[in-house]
Amino acid sequence: MHIDRFPAVAAARADGRVIADNAGGTQVPRECVEAVGAYLARDNAQKGGTFARKIRTTETVERARAAYAELAGVPPETIGLGANSTTIALAMSRALASSIRPGDRIVVTDSDHYANVVPWTSLRRFGAEVDRIPVDARGELDERAFAQALAREPVLVALPWASNGTGNVFDVARLSAAAQDAGALVIADAVQAAPHVSLTIPDTLDALFFSTYKVYGPHLGVWYARPELAERFFTADEDALPSSGVHWSMETGTQSHETLAGWLGTAEYLRGIGDGSVRTAIARIDAYERELAAYARARFAERADAVTLYGRPAKEERLPVFAFNVRGVAPQTLAETLEAHGVEAALGDYYTPRLMRTLAPETNGVAVRLSFAHYNDTADIDQAFRAIDAVIGIAA
The missing domain is CATH 3.90.1150.10 (Aspartate Aminotransferase, domain 1)
Structure with missing residues (x-):
């Protein structure tokens, strides 16, 4: 195929x-390869400004954001860009650290890639206590342990959408609803799910992340967050210049414009096999x-x-x-x-x-x-x- x-x-x-x-x-796909080269040959510049290459670069970044939003089924203003999923999760963790109080509980699972474990367990340095949800012999989450952890009213629950070890897919909608009912902020790792299933992000999920290189694209990361989370991810100061989207909160420095162009090539390929x-x-x-x-x-x-x-x-x-x-x-x-x-x-x-x-x-x-x-x-x-x-x- x-x-x-x-x-x-x-x-x-x-x-x-x-x-x-x-x-x-x-x-x-070939479209991705060609798009990376074409960007570097013609459009290599920084965002902003009045000359053509800058304008085209700005358009490339925002078109890439829109293509990610299309994949995730969410508005573009809820999408942020990053280097990879691990880096994104660590940035989220560091941003949330200031709100952690001694005794706050965090839930992680033994099914998760360490990208969705270590960023959260590192919050123990700020006084957080961690509950780990074990897995059974099938790689399924221990539902009883999960319920017990939620009964302790965690402030954050990190969930897997799918396992990169077993291929098991988890009921993120049900799990995130239970976590939200317990009062937790809910973040999911969709890295293994994104290339294989159509993501439908439930209202009970506050944020998620995945990596483009698992979805036929270059080495990039992307994250979704509910707009009201932006201020929790970013400590504003008098010089901050937030835009109208969540991405201002954690997009630091210059993004990899050429690889974002490559992702647009991948999106072109996908639209070609998906009737647009x-x-x-x-x-x-x-x-x-x-x-x-x-x-x-x-x-x-x-x-x-x-x-x-x-x-x-x-x-x-x-x-x-x-x-x-x-x-x-x-x-x-x-x-x-x-x-x-x-x-x-x-x-x-x-x-x-x-x-x-x-x-x-x-x-x-x-x-x-x-x-x-x-x-x-x-x-x-x-x-x-x-x-x-x-x-x-x-x-x-």
């Missing part, structure tokens, strides 16, 4: 290789990837006697993200065998150490991860499973 539009994917396919580490970062709509494109990608994930889940189910698939059982839906091990084989050996068969897979704990140590204690949380995107197909999955079968043969 659309392989020819992605130069890196087409080159890998020509070399007999499979790009299957898409949860770590997706490849970019970025959200329609993501919905179509979601439908295709559900079929792709079902095909992979069936292949895992056929090998259940030899392969441990982490997260929800193979019969249940998930994103096209699969962390697994072959029993009796070191994860390093499994990853090296996949590489020898031309399959690019991830190895490690994916910055979710508590999740993976719970699911894979036998390897101290280390597993191999295959993750697919809409430019993959069933032939890619078959190639991966030929490598897995070779490893199973070694272990037999």
Whole structure:
């Protein structure tokens, strides 16, 4: 599906290789590549001013903001730009630190990437107390522990939209509603969800963030916040010049204009496959990837006697993200065998150490991860499973 539009994917396919580490970062379409070069060749300038390059640069930044807003289904004035999700979450944390009082409670989950954990646990330096929500053997959040944590009236709850370790998708609307009812500020990590599902941000979610390089774009981060949060994210002084949007509160310095231009190229590609709509494109990608994930889940189910698939059982839906091990084989050996068969897979704990140590204690949380995107197909999955079968043969 659309392989020819992605130069890196087409080159890998020509070399007999499979790009299957898409949860770590997706490849970019040709429109993105060309847009980055075109900006640097013609428009390289700072925002503001009266000459043409400055005007075009300002337009590039605001058009990129609008394209992010289209993806998230929110007004552009609620969108802010940043370097990446981790940096954005840390900026939010530091901005909120002044409002933390000794004894304030913060809730984080063991399912989350550390980008949505460490920024919040760092608030212990200001007197906050942290409640961690554990996961069960399926990678699901412990609902009883979550309810108990909310009963302690936290000031902030950090939630995962989807797990980059297991592909599990969580009911953010329900979880955020419960957290809001408890009086908490609710922030979600949508990094793994954004490339796979159409984001519908519930009214009970105060802020979220994701990274463009997971959504077929360059290395950038983006965040959404309710407008009334802007003043909490920014300590105003007499020289502050806030604009009409939330972005004035945390957009510091000069943004990467060329990569914002690249994101506009990605948005052009998405609109091309979505009848002019970025959200329609993501919905179509979601439908295709559900079929792709079902095909992979069936292949895992056929090998259940030899392969441990982490997260929800193979019969249940998930994103096209699969962390697994072959029993009796070191994860390093499994990853090296996949590489020898031309399959690019991830190895490690994916910055979710508590999740993976719970699911894979036998390897101290280390597993191999295959993750697919809409430019993959069933032939890619078959190639991966030929490598897995070779490893199973070694272990037999």
